[in-house]
Amino acid sequence: MGYAWPMSIEVLLSGATGTIGRALIAFMDGEEHYRLAGTASRDRFFEPDVDADVVIDFSHPSLLEKTLAFAHRRRLPLVIGTTGLSAELAGHIKQAAADIPICQAANFSIGVNLLMRLAGQAAAILGEDFDLEITEVHHRRKIDAPSGTALALGATLAKARGLDIDEASVFDRTRHRIPRSKHEIGYQSIRGGDVVGEHTVHLLGDGERLELTHRASRREVFAQGALLAARKLMQRSAGLVDFADLVLD
Ligand SMILES: NC(=O)C1=CN([C@@H]2O[C@H](COP(=O)(O)OP(=O)(O)OC[C@H]3O[C@@H](n4cnc5c(N)ncnc54)[C@H](OP(=O)(O)O)[C@@H]3O)[C@@H](O)[C@H]2O)C=CC1
């Protein structure tokens, strides 16, 4: 027997006052299949006994920590979009995923998740004669760098090339006056204006180079992706799942 969808999914939104939070609320307003059941932001948290089907978080690591504990305590599925997490918070997410379904992704656009796969394939096929660099551009308000998406792309490239991500990643070329090695993945971040989000994977060879670029022009793509993840997550049991695994397979 198939999964019986509730008429309307009751969503708790952490980071509701932020740009993505507001995009999510605007999107849900025009949709009969979602209802905003409660909100959390810096100065206001969910009512302890509020009823809901799922929690979505696009906020800040300090608010995510509280939201994670809430979802865990209430045994609610959790969609996490916040980036710039510490290793400690990432560990807490893994622990909570032993008891609740969690979908965590640095980017909820379909296009970026396909870019991850294509970039991994390109890096593996072209091999180590092609140097790997990642550039990203975001709006002036963004506080973390490199973007979560750039770091996720780096992890994908490292895996495709059989590199250790910590050893391969180079974030600063100003201190060591030596040529780059074949085993590096470099990152560059640009911040300014109202850029929603752009990521390019550069594969640079001798006499030719390949650039794979994704440009997000509207924040609704992240909102729609997160709601799709929420819907799919409600059918799953406990565990940590990536957005790409939910939507591309
Ligand atoms: N995975 C994805 O697809 C995407 C992820 N993101 C990520 O989502 C997150 C939010 O992005 P965005 O909406 O642009 O950010 P905003 O700065 O616009 O909003 C941040 C939200 O978090 C709250 N917040 C900020 N600082 C704190 C704090 N110190 N303690 C508690 N709460 C806090 C804010 O509450 P208040 O208003 O009360 O200050 C607000 O609700 C970022 O990490 C971003 O990288 C963004 C886009 C897509």
Ligand SMILES: O=C(O)C1=N[C@H](C(=O)O)C[C@H](O)C1
């Ligand atoms: O802060 C943002 O705006 C974005 N953050 C995510 C990231 O850090 O990768 C995703 C998207 O690029 C927008």
